[in-house]
Amino acid sequence: MVAFGFIVAILGLGLLIFVHELGHFVIGKALGLKITEFFLGLPIGRALFSRTRGETTYGIKPVLFGGYVKFPEFMDIYQTEVKTIEPDSPAQTAGLAEDDQILEIDGQKVKSWLDIFNTVKTRAGRTLDIKILRQGLEEVISVDIGSKKDAGWLGAGPDSTGGITIEDLPVTMEGQGFIKKTLVVVAGPAMNILLALMIIVGALLIGFAEPTATIDKVMSESPAEKSGIKAGDRILSIAGKKTPGWQEVTSEISKNVGRTVGVNVERS
Template identity: 25%
Template sequence: MSPFIIKAIQLILSLSLLIVLHELGHFIPAKIFKTRVEKFFLFFDVKFALFKKKIGDTVYGIGWLPLGGYVKISGMIDESMDKEQMAQPPQPWEFRSKPAWQRLIIMLGGVTVNLILGFLLFMMILFVWGTNYMGPEQMDKGFAVADSFKQYGFQDGDKVLEIDGEPLQNSMDVNRFLMLRGINTITVQHQNNQTETIKVPDNIGEKMFKEGVMQPFMPFRRPVIDSIIEGKPAIKAGLKKGDSIISINGENIKYWNELNHFTKKNKQKDLTIVYQRGDEVQSTNVAPDEEGMIGVAVSNNLPYTIAHKDYTLAESISEGFKDGYWTLRDYVYQFKYVFTKKGATQVGGFGAIGGMFPDAWNWQSFWHTTALISIILAFMNILPIPALDGGHVIFLLYEIITGRKPNEKFMEYAQMVGFFILIALVLYANGNDIYRAIFDK
């Protein structure tokens, strides 16, 4: 089965699970407060449904448009824009007849379920599979450091020991912590075994984003080509996937960063690359482009050992809660980048979400990605945009504080505006996916 199909199946299964549970988060409290739910749908049933069945007062079904799901609650101004029902006198079973605090609980139910699910999945993953990590003991060769970070005192071969005075179990977390957590100091051990605590700028995360240096600390990788980028110099030079780089202009190449440094220092200059393909040693000439790139991606063949840690039930609950908290906190922190010119171009839709899943089926990776998406959905749904749960929550809080309901006509217009905003965002995000698929090759 092709990687695309495997990713697509995982995406559909994950989103279906999250959508159904999210809508149950609205459905259950609605039923508890004796509010009638007219529809419960996975996906949208525009004009027709793939399946539907009425049980009691509720029609359960599956729509054909996979852009989410919904519950239609009687007496509520929502995306259905059922003006005829709203024109009738309020009925005891309707949403609008319930106290504001009950309506608030109903609206917060979906977000609450997504958050709880995300945290529980992180706990389950640690309890069932434990975690793999590479600490300083496993990374005996340390990191290859980006040139822009050497100005602070970091060196190739550095081992990361501590972040802000706290030991770092998994050295591979250093880039994410720098980007998202406002790190002040990093303690490293240089190749000469000297330990140094280096201060980094307060705005280091923003600098990394603006400069495009998202991973200043990279593990040393063997120079084995994993893929070739279309239209780049490597194609013309005849390099192929699986080729192992031996030398460049007579200098031996042991690790990928050495090749990367060499090409960046020799932009648009002819270079002689010696490589091994199967049992044969061959050579070719290649000229890096104006960015110093030849257009090859490296294999994930790391020359390090990987450590493993198992967790007791109590430990998995504690550490899983921390994973959930930091996942939410990190996503909220990086959300500000969406409002920059560069960040807007990186917004993705279903293609980007599908790309988060692995090429081959792996339950641990599937549940980890599902936990991440669940927490992201919780945050996105609570944004104060009409038509989202967060928009309804804002209006309900206004009612609770002031004692006055917002005008129904205003609510209708707000719902329409919010709906069009959401449609525009969906089109934009998926348009970015299509653009990248066509041009970023």
């Protein structure tokens, strides 16, 4: 019985974790955020099954416990060093290189890739003078800004993995305001609460079985058989004491060992 309870607890915890992550996933998608992975199971080992639809990979991991959702992250977004250059981008065409540090754009100092993005996004089709620091020396290069996703496109970013560039900022968690970030974060526990409410409502609709002392089997030559008790009878009382469940039946029998007592039953 203890082992069964432990298994139920583990399964319940796994369900809570999965539903929690599902909340992040659903709200993230609803807000148009970029989500790279959504898996059933712990994020360890190779996937047993996976399929990519759009920008998101869905699948099942070997350890079927909980689940996880993965939002892309920026690497070192709060500095201005170039770590990735997109092929055939304005940045590559102008000669911008990895490890260059962007200092100014059109004379305006920039302190992070957030500053760079906010400066570039409104200047599609324009030529910008970008001051960089390369191998300890400052120089200025001219970049003809392109257009992508209805915003100015530089084609460079802080992510050395190449998985995401600064132009993707509007669809990442980093690019969201306080309200949207809060909605995504709160969605997880909100789904847990919703699951709990659904379980409670379901239990109320189904109803709880009342504990009863119903006879399943009568042993041959037993006092019960000799007294005429049959399988299916429900014991209502023993010696005038009500017996709503088997705990009360056992208690009354132990109190009246060796005595003849009246047993009131309900026969279906």
